[in-house]
Amino acid sequence: xxxxxxxxxxxxxxxxxxxxxxxxxxxxxxxxxxxxxxxxxxxxxxxxxxxxxxxxxxxxxxxxxxxxxxxxxxxxxxxxxxxxxxxxxxxxxxxxxxxxxxxxxxxxxxxxxxxxxxxxxxxxxxxxxxxxxxxxxxxxxxxxxxxxxxxxxxxxxxxxxxxxxxxxxxxxxxxxxxxxxxxxxxxxxxxxxxxxxxxxxxxxxxxxxxxxxxxxxxxxxxxxxxxxxxxxxxxxxxxxxxxxxxxxxxxxxxxxxxxxx
Amino acid sequence: xxxxxxxxxxxxxxxxxxxxxxxxxxxxxxxxxxxxxxxxxxxxxxxxxxxxxxxxxxxxxxxxxxxxxxxxxxxxxxxxxxxxxxxxxxxxxxxxxxxxxxxxxxxxxxxxxxxxxxxxxxxxxxxxxxxxxxxxxxxxxxxxxxxxxxxxxxxxxxxxxxxxxxxxxxxxxxxxxxxxxxxxxxxxxxxxxxxxxxxxxxxxxxxxxxxxxxxxxxxxxxxxxxxxxxxxxxxxxxxxxxxxxxxxx
Numbered sequence: 001x002x003x004x005x006x007x008x009x010x011x012x013x014x015x016x017x018x019x020x021x022x023x024x025x026x027x028x029x030x031x032x033x034x035x036x037x038x039x040x041x042x043x044x045x046x047x048x049x050x051x052x053x054x055x056x057x058x059x060x061x062x063x064x065x066x067x068x069x070x071x072x073x074x075x076x077x078x079x080x081x082x083x084x085x086x087x088x089x090x091x092x093x094x095x096x097x098x099x100x101x102x103x104x105x106x107x108x109x110x111x112x113x114x115x116x117x118x119x120x121x122x123x124x125x126x127x128x129x130x131x132x133x134x135x136x137x138x139x140x141x142x143x144x145x146x147x148x149x150x151x152x153x154x155x156x157x158x159x160x161x162x163x164x165x166x167x168x169x170x171x172x173x174x175x176x177x178x179x180x181x182x183x184x185x186x187x188x189x190x191x192x193x194x195x196x197x198x199x200x201x202x203x204x205x206x207x208x209x210x211x212x213x214x215x216x217x218x219x220x221x222x223x224x225x226x227x228x229x230x231x232x233x234x235x236x237x238x239x240x241x242x243x244x245x246x247x248x249x250x251x252x253x254x255x256x257x258x259x260x261x
Numbered sequence: 262x263x264x265x266x267x268x269x270x271x272x273x274x275x276x277x278x279x280x281x282x283x284x285x286x287x288x289x290x291x292x293x294x295x296x297x298x299x300x301x302x303x304x305x306x307x308x309x310x311x312x313x314x315x316x317x318x319x320x321x322x323x324x325x326x327x328x329x330x331x332x333x334x335x336x337x338x339x340x341x342x343x344x345x346x347x348x349x350x351x352x353x354x355x356x357x358x359x360x361x362x363x364x365x366x367x368x369x370x371x372x373x374x375x376x377x378x379x380x381x382x383x384x385x386x387x388x389x390x391x392x393x394x395x396x397x398x399x400x401x402x403x404x405x406x407x408x409x410x411x412x413x414x415x416x417x418x419x420x421x422x423x424x425x426x427x428x429x430x431x432x433x434x435x436x437x438x439x440x441x442x443x444x445x446x447x448x449x450x451x452x453x454x455x456x457x458x459x460x461x462x463x464x465x466x467x468x469x470x471x472x473x474x475x476x477x478x479x480x481x482x483x484x485x486x487x488x489x490x491x492x493x494x495x496x497x498x499x500x501x502x503x504x505x506x507x508x509x510x
Contacts, residue, residue: 054385082387093382095374107386109290110393155386 005068007032007163007195008053013062015048022048024219026062030212032162035189035196037206037227040216041241046199047090049216050165053197054085067163083111086156090168092148094140100127100151101136107158126154130184146177153184157192164189166198170205178202182209203242207231215241277391277470281399284392294397295404302363302398303405310409311416313358314351318417321345322424335429339436340443342421346414347449348509349501355410356460356497359402360490364468367398368489371472372482380473395473399465406461407454414453452508459504460497467493 008030015023022045030036040046051057052064055071055078064071067084094103104123108114114122127133130150140148149169156164166185170178186209189196200206207213207227215223215230215238222237223230230238239245285291325341374380374394383390418440425431444450468489475485 056381056384079387079389082385085385087382087385089378089382089385091378093378093385095379095382096377106388110386110388152382 004032006030007067008197009063009065010049010052011063011065013052013064014060015045015052015057016060017048017057021060021219023216026221028214028221028224030195030197032195033189033193034211035186035198035209036212036214037210038197038199038214038216039201039203039206039241042201044216045219046201046216047167050087050167050197050199053165054082054087083107083159084161085163085165086159086161087165088149088153088156088167088169090171092140092152094148094152094155096140098139099136100132100138100140100143100154103140103151104155104158106155111159122158126158127151129157129188130154131180144177145172146174146180149173149177149181150184153181153188157188160192162193162195164194164196166196166200168200169198170200170202178205182206185209217241273474274466274470277473278466280391281395281466281469284389285396285400286392291392291397291400294393295400298397298401299405302359302366302401303408306359306362306405306409307412309358309362310355310413313354314413314416315420317350317354317413318342318346318420319424321350321417322421322429326425326429336431336435337439338425338429338431339418339421339440342418343440343444344449346417347444347453349505351410351414351417352453352456352460353497353501355413355457356406356464357494358413359406359409359461360464360468360493360497363402363405364464364489364493365486367402367465367468368472368475368486369482371395371469372475372485375473375475376477376479376482391473395469398469399462402461402465403458404461406464407457410453410457448509456501456504456508459500463496463500464493467496 006029008028010026010028013023013026014021015026026049038046038049048057052059053066053071055073058073066081069081072078072081094100095106098106101120101123104126105119108119108122112119124133124136127136130153132147132150132154135143135147135151140151143151153169164185169181169185173181182205185196185198188194198206198210207230210227213223213225213227213230214221217237223233223235225233230242233239233242321342322338325338326335329335329337329341371380371394380390380394383393422433422436425436426433471485471488471492472482475481
């Protein structure tokens with residue numbers, strides 16, 4: 001029996017930002033149906049990795065495959081691929097002149113020919129799934145940080161994408177809102193049959209919902225395995241990150257970090 | 262080096278213009294956004310256009326009366342007003358007021374959309390950000406500026422009429438007759454609308470280009486807004502000369 005192919009596969013990928021190499025020789029596979037947490041200190045290249053998955057950043061070398069195909073460079077094919085990827089951005093990216101409902105309806109109106117009545121119904125269902133059915137007519141400025149994040153999540157789920165990418169989903173949220181977002185990510189992943197990649201530096205909030213963990217530091221993958229294996233790791237680099245120690249193999253100074261990369 | 266950078270920048274602006282035109286396929290969504298933008302940048306600009314037009318009409322009438330009265334031709338003041346307005350002042354001053362009022366807001370809005378990840382989010386949802394955020398603003402400007410020019414000239418002529426007839430004492434019939442005789446519908450009026458449409462396109466493209474490519478910071482947005490107003494104003498003045506030389510006999 002052939003195992004199901006991974007939904008994301010990176011092979012010997014090198015990613016540069018300008019003249020700096022941010023990540024090098026990255027090889028990674030994300031199996032379908034799993035939640036993979038990509039952890040690492042700020043500036044380690046986690047968001048750069050996501051940019052490669054969405055085609056915003058073209059790798060200098062190596063191959064990036066998403067949903068069974070190499071990430072295309074031609075804009076038309078790239079837009080087609082992106083219809084299968086839902087992404088929750090760190091800054092939400094909600095259109096401020098549209099209501100929450102219209103924000104969620106945006107991809108539905110752009111990519112489907114569904115009648116308006118059905119779109120309204122779907123929007124209500126998506127907002128209901130994130131616990132915000134009553135916020136359909138609210139503008140983003142009227143929502144709290146946690147609520148806006150959930151509206152952005154509902155919008156990312158609008159087209160029922162098989163792959164969800166979360167870029168720092170907890171940044172700027174209080175512990176209660178963080179807990180709500182994390183439990184939503186787990187519940188939606190299981191009930192909708194998604195695959196989720198969660199990029200974050202919030203270790204303790206993320207580990208309970210993750211099936212697998214990848215730790216990125218010093219321009220490479222320094223750990224890949226289960227959350228339990230991460231907790232048990234004796235690697236000094238992993239220990240430093242988990243304990244939040246300023247001194248260790250991961251330099252605190254960003255310039256030193258870039259040189260180390 | 263500076264020449265190379267200028268050429269590169271010009272090429273990027275040209276490609277941006279092409280991408281705006283390519284993204285302007287007629288659709289219900291584009292029409293909905295277009296109506297909203299015409300209200301935002303067109304209808305809301307009406308008060309300053311009205312006030313600006315009225316004061317320009319008053320000034321030109323005063324200037325014309327003083328200049329023409331020397332030769333005993335003060336009755337011809339509305340000819341000077343009509344030609345001056347439709348050929349030059351109307352399209353140019355409307356475009357400059359529009360740039361100050363709406364061009365700056367287009368640049369600021371797109372700059373803030375860039376800074377708050379809204380443009381990135383559109384791209385990640387497989388929605389062309391140029392089609393969604395730029396094309397409606399561009400076409401709204403192309404349609405709004407000629408209409409605003411019409412209003413500008415109307416307010417200028419109305420103000421001039423009151424000054425010339427009720428303050429200076431020119432006969433009302435002569436005022437209208439001279440105005441009608443001096444302004445040609447095709448050569449002056451339609452050309453003014455054509456000029457205005459070109460100026461609207463220039464204003465929107467420059468403002469959208471600098472806003473869309475602004476640094477994603479508060480300072481980047483502020484620089485983009487300033488650059489939009491300065492560059493678009495200068496381009497309008499340059500294009501006005503070229504178009505006047507080519508269009509008017």
